[in-house]
Each structure stands twice: as C-alpha cells, then as structure tokens.
Amino acid sequence: MTRPARPHGAASLPWLAAALAAIPAAAAGQESAESEESDWPTITVTAPATETRALPPQVRIPVDLIVDRQPRSAADVLRGIAGVTVRTNSRGETIARIRGAQDRQTQVFLDGAPLAVPWDGRIDLGLLPAGLLGGVRVVKGAAPIEYGANAVAGVVDFQTRGVSQGDFAHLETGSLGSGSASLVLTERIGAAEAVFAAGGITRDAEPLAGPLPFGQAPGEEGRTNTDLDAGSLFAALGTTTGDLTLRASLLHIAAERGIAPESDRPPEEGPRYWRYPDIALTQATVNAALGLGPDSEIRLVGWRQWFGQRIEQYRSIAYDALRGSQEDEDDTLGGRLTLTHPAGPLALRWAASAQSSTHEQVDTDFPPGVPGERLRFRQNLYSIGVEADATLAPGARLTLGTAYDRAETPLTGNKPPQEAFSDWAGSAALALDIGEDAALTVSGGRRTRFPTARELFGAALGRFALNPDLAPERAWFADAELRWERPGLTVMVNPFLIRFEDTLAQRVLADGRRQRFNLAGATNGGVDALLSYDLAGTLRFELSATALRARADAGTDGGSAPFRRLPQRPSFETLAAIDWNVRHRFDLRAELRAVGSAIDLDAEGEVVDLPAAAELALRATVPLARVGGNRLFLTMAVDNLSDAQIVPQAGLPLPGRLWRVGLRFD
Template identity: 30%
Template sequence: MRRPARILTACLLSLASVATAESPGDGTTAEQRIVGADTLWVITEPVVVYGSTTSGTTDPAASSVDAIVLGAQDLHAAADLAPVLPATRTVVNSRGESVFMVRGASERHIRLWLDGIPLNVPWDERVDAGLVPVDAIGSVRGVRGVGSVLEGPNALAGTIELRPQTMPSDGARTRLGVQFGESVLREGRLLHQRRQGAWEVLAAGSWRAQDGYVVPAGLDAPVNQGPSRQRLNSDLEQAALLLRLQHRNASGATWHFTWLSSDGEKGVPPETHLGADARFWRYPSVRRGLLGAGLRTPLGGGHAWELVVDAAADLFHQEIRSFDDASYTTPALAPGVGYETDDDRTGFARARATRYLERGSVAVQASARYARHRESLQFAGPELTYAQFIGAAAAEADLDLGGGWSTRAGGGWDLASTPESGDKPARDATGAAAAFARLERRLGEPLTLHASYARRSRFPALRELYSGALGRFVPNPGLAPEVQDLWDLGAVARRGAWELGLTGFASYLDGAIERTGLGDGTNRFQRVNLDAVRTLGVEAVATWRPSAAWEIGGHHSVIEARRLADGRYDGAVEDRPSYVSFLSVAWRSGGWQATAEGMALGPRMSADVTDAGDGLKRLPAQGTVNLRLARAVTGGMGPLSRGAVHLRVDNVFDALVESQTGLPLAGRTVVCGFEAWFEAWTSD
C-alpha cells in the first residue's frame, strides 16, 4: 500500500534536521581532483553532489559521467544511468530484464564493461542492467556508435564502461548509504577504501529489496494487474559484493584484481494485454561471480611501448519458473514441469601492445571469448550444452597530422564458431572484416569537427540461434551475422559558460536480426534476418552554466529507423522511438542542492503478437518529470567528515510510460536516503 505522505514527511524532517548543521557556502565539501583518462575528463573524488550533464570530451559522440552525476542520480543499479547518457534509454522487456538501447539500436548492439571485464552474458549477448550493482563505481564512460576498431566484435551501437572508485592520495575512507521508499523499498550500502603507498584496496557491499513498484493511477490494464497499484509480480531482492586490489610500482606498471558477486531473485511483471498467453515467470535465483585481472605496463627504453592485458572468468547461474496464470501457484513443482535452468562458464582475454611515436601511436590487439552454456527446460529434466567462441584481431593508428588535424584508422578480423549446439544442427565458423577511420579538425579551443566511418559485425547469440524460451520463441539456427556500416559527422563548441555538441549519423544494418510474430495463432515469435535496416539521426548535447550556483543541460536525439521492404526504406521497426530527450536544471547554494529533470520518449512501434497485421502496435509519445532536493554538510571533530540527505520524487505527475506493449513502468515514486563519509587522509 502506498504511503507517500508518510515518506515525504520523514524525508523532509531529515532534511530539516541536517539543515541545522554547519555547512560550506558552495555545497562542495571535498576537493575535486580531475585526471585525464582516454581523452576524457573524469572526476574521481566522490564529492557531495548535485546534477550535471557535461560530456567532458571533445567528441560529441562520447560522454563521461563523473562522481557528481552518479551521486545525483541516487542509483539503484546500472540501468538508472540511461537518462544522463545521450541517445540512451533503458527498456524493460517481457523477460523482466532492464537493457540499454542506444540510438534506437538493439540491446545486443551494446557492450557493458566493468574494470576491463565484459558484463554481457554470452548466451544472450546482453545483460540485465537492473541487476548490475554500481555501489563502488566512480565514473562511467559511454561511446555512442563505434569509437575505435579496438572496441571489439558486437559493439555496433556503443560501449558503456563502469570504472571503480580510486583514491587520489594515501588514506582511508568509509561510506555508509541508506535509501528507503514506497512499496517497502529498503537499500543499504557500505564501502571502504584504503590507499597506502603503492597499494590500494576497495571493498563494497550492498543489499536492496522492494515488494514491487507502483503503477500510475490512470493505468487501465485489461488483465494481469488487479485493483492494487503495486505492479503484479514486480518484487526484487539482491545482495552484491565487490572487492578490488590494485598495485602501482615505481616503473609505472599497474596491476589489479577485481571480484564482483551478486545473488538475487525477482518477479517478472506479466504483459497486461495478453491474458493467459502472458509470461507468468519468476526468477527464483540469479547468481553471478566475476573475477577479473588487469595489467598496464610500459616497455622498452623511454617507455616507447605499452602493454595492456585484461583477463576474466564469469560464472553465471539463472533459474526461471513458469506458472500457469497470474495466481503464481500452479503447476506444483515436480519433474517435467516447465522450469528453465541456465549455467554459463565464460573465459575472456585481451592483450594490446601500443608503440608511441613522436606524433601519435600504433596499437595491435587480440581478444578471445569462450562461453559454454548448459540449459534445462524442465524441473529435474535433461540438459543440453551449447558453446560459442568469438575472437578478434585488430590494428589501429592514432596520428597528429599537424595544423589542428588528426586521424585514427584501423582494421581487423572477427571470427565466431559454435563448437557445441545441443540437439540443433552444427554451424560452420563465420568471419567478418572490421574497419574504422576518423578525421578530426580542431579550430582553436572553441570548436572541434570530426567525421568517421566504421564497419562492424555482430554474430548471433546462442539463445537467438537455439533457444525456445520456454515455448515463447521458435529457434532459428540459420541466422547470419549482422553487418553495419556507420557514418558519423559531429562538432563540439565551447565558449564561456556554454558547451554544445552536435552529431549526425547514418547506419545501414545488413541482415538485421529482429523478432517477428509468426501470425499462426500461437502468439510466438521468431528471430529472422531482415534485408536491411537504415537508421538516420541527429544528436544535440548542451550545457549552460550562467552562474556558480546554476547549471542547465540536456540532450535531444531525433531518430528515424526503417527497414527495407520492396526496395524502399519504409517498413516499421520495433522499439525505435522517433526521439529521446533529457533536460536537467540544477541549483546549489549554502549546502542545499535541487534538481529538476524532464525525460521524453517519442512515438515508436512495439511488438504485439495479437496484431493481425504486421505484429506491431504504435505507442504514443510519453515522458516524466523528476525532482530532487538534497542537503550536504561537513562534519566537525570526530570520524564523520561529511554527509548528505536527499529526497527524490520520480515521475512527479504520475504519467504512464510503457516500456513495451503491455509493460507499464513505475508511476510516482518517493525515495529518501542519506550518506555518511568517514575519512582519514595521510598528511604529506
């Protein structure tokens, strides 16, 4: 049952009590230490925050999200990052997974990384970002489109890299965070960091649970919802632990080990338009363990060479229980009942050698990923085993041509094979060429122009080839790789308090893999290769800081995606909104911080197996408004050095936003929380 008045009262009382404490005049209670990272500016010191939308990069197709932005988003998981990443949105699909879509492209065109570890689950070539913890993340780097041939296979629409927090100097700090809200949301986080000389350790643990989320009051759900405003079967519980050890030596070499584990369970809200044909699923168990190691070391005299090596092991386990109806009571669990069990074992390795020249660099890289998947579709039933190998080799040069001109160009070869295919036909190994070229012109400090071309392929995931998804899909072992040709043309300008980036892009995807309704009365889908999909778009990113207290920023992307039909690009494509927009207005003064956010999603076509025509339904333009108020304080004597209390109201006007047909997102939601930092810095 909703109790927003009680939650608001409790949060406001907390804010009022904090306001009596002494605080600095500008609301920033720790030094912002800024370091260069891959041509991006990233703030690594976790400061008490407000809002920001700056990209911090000369490339408008790339963006960095620093500690300031992360803190102001009150993140529960990586899925909450989407609003601050231009042209990006999070879609909750009918499996209950939260996945990123960039520039309207398929979620399988995005690669998510953590500290050099690939997070995409190879079986499905995507990851549920709603179950990726971000408790220890200090910055995020996002690239829209293809930024380098070294990004590897399958990254057609972009990459999102999560970077753990690091300490700027010797010392120790501990952070305690708590959030609570509607539908009995409760969340606790504990983080500890310590740096001493060449050694640095990081440990972060979290636990969160919620009985479900609340739907908008105006939702008219024909079936699978009931009178309660709590979304049916939308509960979640998860615990996570991240450990990281890093060492830097005097020669400039750095190595690290990272461990991330999570264990959770959750419900899958059923489609409200399908009746008895909806997915009545639950995930009784979703467990994952990731172990990664990385090395970055200079080689040769004068550090003319650099070697970077990453390796990772991924253990993933998932269970899906399928029920008969929305009562979630039948059938009784017994041998032969529909119950999917997935076990994945994945190994990954990547090595890159870079030769630094007087005016640039040349790099060569090789990577390999081997994944083995065991699947059972019945409780205590037989298992089938599938496996996939994906390898890539590439070389790229990055050169300063003088006169403000620079270029980056490279090429490579990708290879995929399926050594094991269960009870399905075996497939021959397939390969594809990769290419990238970029030309940049700096016209002084205010203006930078760039143009680029990329060719990249995505190989079908094992689940796309072989899985029936508990009777919802018909397998298609004959799927061919998708091949994309992408052109980008962009500019970024900075002057005084303004920053503006503009990018136009054109993507041609040959053999696009899309799901289509079979139209045979079974309400089932199958993934097929379409002739081609063309996507044209324009992205604008802007920030204005009229004074030290105010920042206004946002992004707007206009997208037109059409598939080739009868020789013309006029066929509709699923889940491609005509625009994606975000606007943020942030203010801070005297320790107070306030932010208003607006998000809008343009009309788009969504899959609907009940449609007798093309199996698509048009969803209208939809949007939400969020408000946040926070109070930051510094501590006095004793261990408490700083803290903050925040109140957040998402979807203030309780608007209806559908992720897909029959899948409404949360209505008005009130969340309150606080953070406390305990720090001890070693004197120089």
C-alpha cells in the same frame, strides 16, 4: 509452488539497518584523498585517449554527476544520455540501447571486461548498484578495436570507484517497500590500494501509473509480480611497482525478482507468468599495464565469469501452479592484450582478444516435474586488429583501424552443428580543433555482431521457434560531432547515420510463437544534441536530446519487415534539467523527460501505437554535517511526479510515482 507474499519493506530492513550502521564507521576511518591521484584509470579504461588519437563520439559521466542524479542502479545512471534508451524488456531485464540499435548490439564493460552473459548477450543493469561506479563512458558509432567483436552500435564502459575518489555510503528507503544501499571503503596499505564495496536494491512492487486492461491481480497496490531483492559485493586490490601496474577485482551479484506479465493481452493470448527465484553472477577481473618506454605500453585484461539462474514459468497470474522451469549455468573465460608503440610518425595499437563461454541448461515440464536432458552449448569469440594514429597538422589527428572477428559454436546441445562466422571490421576518425573553444570529429566504420548462442539455439520455454539460417548482423556508421566549450557553456551536436544489413528482427508465426530472422536492411538516422549552460553562479540548465528515424527497407522477399517503421524506437527522447546548487546549503534538481511516439507488435504480430509521453522528477540534497574531509547529506527524490503512464514496449509500462528519502556520506 506459490509466490511468497512480501509485507512492504520487510525484506529490506535487515540489510538497510546494517548499511546505516556502517556509515559512521566509514566516516571515522575516512582520510581525505582529494589531492591524491590513482594510477588505476590507465589500466581500467579500455580505450584511453591520447594526444594523437581520434575517437568516435562519446559521453563521459564523472562520479560527481552520477551522485548528483541520485541513481539506484547502473541503469538509472544511463537515463537521459543523448542517444541512449534504457528500458525493461519482457524478461524483466533493464537494458540499454544506443541510437535505436538492438540491445545486444550495445556491449557493456566493467573495468575493461565484458559484463554481459555471452549466452544471451545481455546483462540486467538494474541489478548493479550505482554506488559502486566511479565513472561511465558511452561510446557511440564505430567503437575502438579494444572492445573486440560484437560492439556494433556502441559501448557502455563502467568504471568502479577508486581510492582517489574516497569512501562513499548511501542509504535510502521509499514507497512500496523500495530501498537501496551502497557502501564503498577505500584504503592505501603501503604500496597497495584496496577497495571494498557492498550494495543492495529492494522493492515489494513497482508503482502503477494508471489502470491496466490485463495482467494485474485484483486488489494489489503495486504492479503484479515486480518485486526485487538484489545484493552485491565487490573487492579490488592494486599496486604499482616501477613501470608495472596491477589490479585484481571480484564482483558478486545475487538476486531474485518477478517479471511483470504483459498487460495488453488476455490470458488466452499467452502473456508471460515468469519469475527468477535465483540469479547469481560472479566475475573476476585482472588488469595489468607495463610501460615499455616513453611511448610504448602493453596492457592486459583477463576475466572469468560464472553465471547461474533459474526461470520458473507459471500457468496463471495466481503464480501457484508451475508449468515449466529452466536452470542455466554459464562459465566464461576471456582475455585481451593491447600493445601500443611508435612506428615512425605513427602510433600503432595492436589488440587481440579471445573468449570462450559454455552454457548448460536443464528444462523441466510440470507435470510430471522430471528434469530433462542437460544440454551443453559453447561459443568462442576471437578478434585481432590494429589502429594507427597520426598527427596530420597542429590540431588535426587521424586514426585508422581494421580488425578480423570470428565466432565458433563447437557445442550445440541437441541442435545441429552450426558453421563458424567471420568478418572484417574497419574504422576511421578525424579530429580537428577548429578554434580555441571548438572541435569537430568526423568518424565512421563497419562492425559485425554474431548471433548469440541463445538466438541460435534457445527456445525460451517454448516461446521461440528456431531459425537455423540466422546470419551475422553488419552495420556501417557515419558521424559528425561538433563540440563547443566555454566556461559555463557546453554545446554538442552530433548527426549520425547507421546502415544495417541482416539485422535481427522478430516475427510472429501462425502458432503464436516468435521467430528471429535477418532483415534485408534497415537505416537509422538522427541527431544527438547536448547543452549545458550556467544561467547564474548557482543555477545550471541541462538539455540532452535525440531525434531518431528508424526504418526497414521496402521489399517483398523473406527478409523484409511486415512494416517499415522499426518497433520500440521513439521518434525522439529528451531530458531537460534545472540544477540549483547553493554550496553548503542545498542542491535542488528538477528533470523533465519526454519520449516521442513509437510502435510495437501485439501478441498476433500486428502493429500497435505507443503514444508520446513525459514525466517529471525532483531531487534534493541538503548537507547535515562535516565528518573529516567528507560530508553527511540528507537526500530526497520523487520519480515520475506526475504519475504519467509511459509505455516503451507493448503491455509493459514504466513505473508510476515513487518517493525516496535517504542519507549519503561522500
């Protein structure tokens, strides 16, 4: 079986042309909705702020800022947020990590429903088109109880576009056959509100930034085996009747992509020669909110997710001889119920959630190519808790919470039964208005993440040796966020401390396989900071930064790390931007992203250094015409202008220079 050749841009032309043709249609049917309000955010925001509620540190990204940065995918939206690291792992998935925690400790939600596939605890953010998003919230620290079990380090909460945000269309093409397109149509039909969206992302290969010692086929212009084709469809219908608000939505993503082989190891040291010829995710979500009185409300979110993928493992970088394949099918059903009501001077919020996910897997070795046994795994998650909000004095709010979480694995395939896990969670947040323009929030808590079924039972086509003694991860948090806001100026400083117990790490065994194990302990400490300052009426300076120190405990027992510094945790990350926006004429944006040094493991489990680096990106938007209440824009972008080689993980450098040009209707 061979990897099909792709002429630059050939695969993207049909759907890019279709999207371009749809832009005039969207414009013709657009009715300005700038003054209209949508009721949907009251039911799709998972943990809404209230006058009496104190919340942990969080960053909100409104839709206009999302559009301004010209992202292609949901992963691009998160780049440059203080405390958030976005990287592509060795499976080719683009994931988010908060404050140096493991990526599975960061939970991802879409319209209030978990988006990650429970078997693995991850979702590839590079497959979700950015045009679908109407806003993003990143919660750091002890997340509110509505998010349920496993939200250890924080939460990424995506919201889809609503009717109040109007229609949107974007089409772009770029170097190495890259392209993306998004189309969002919104309409009010009597008492109902409807949204339809379609999107796609494509590339023939990622650009190279400098030579690679291994893992690169000779004569290829782009990075070997990094092609991607992803398409999505989304539809939502909502209505409000009296005190009842309802919304139902359906998302479907289909994709195929390659995975870059590790470039730091020769063939005899076992780099991955993998491809995903088939990825499909479908998620149905139902949101409901019912007002029970002036200060009482009940909210319900239900979700059903179907996921399937096929992984193909090859014997060499030629991708012409199969070594093995794995076919996965996942079926997940879950729901969350939240009740808010007054109780004397307090506002109480009760939350309960349950989720059951079944994973079926078939492995096939080549030769002989005979499918193996179909294995079935199941994991059930439960969470129940309560939070109390109190106003201590004018400008002083206190929120206290506690919860009980539980995980069960009633089906374990051909592996021994696994005992159930359970633990408690707690949190506290105190918010103080310390001046007309300043606020201080002090928060902390305790959270638990249970191992996923893949961590307990998955061998990843022979890459991992199982560890039947894996235990849940636990984390203690402490945060202090100081925020000062004046017209044209925002300053935020947020020192934090995270104490991990039994956090999962990896070690390399004598036979070359990797094995997960529980570290005895680790501590992450640092500072998140944000500055936004209007230098002039049309010129704004933005700076977001994180300094991080992540260290495992010293010791000599079986839970000790072979080295103190935790891998793949840069010492700092910063994004500085200058935005020059002359209304109705142009918007120019320059971004400088710098990443500090880090370490990682090589194929033999030895420490390798990952050097500090920096990259420059440019953005430009020029209005072309006004169509009804919206405008048509020309967009231009260059990513990694300096063609810098940045290596967030050993053998897996980030893409080099990429140019893009397109049209946007917004």
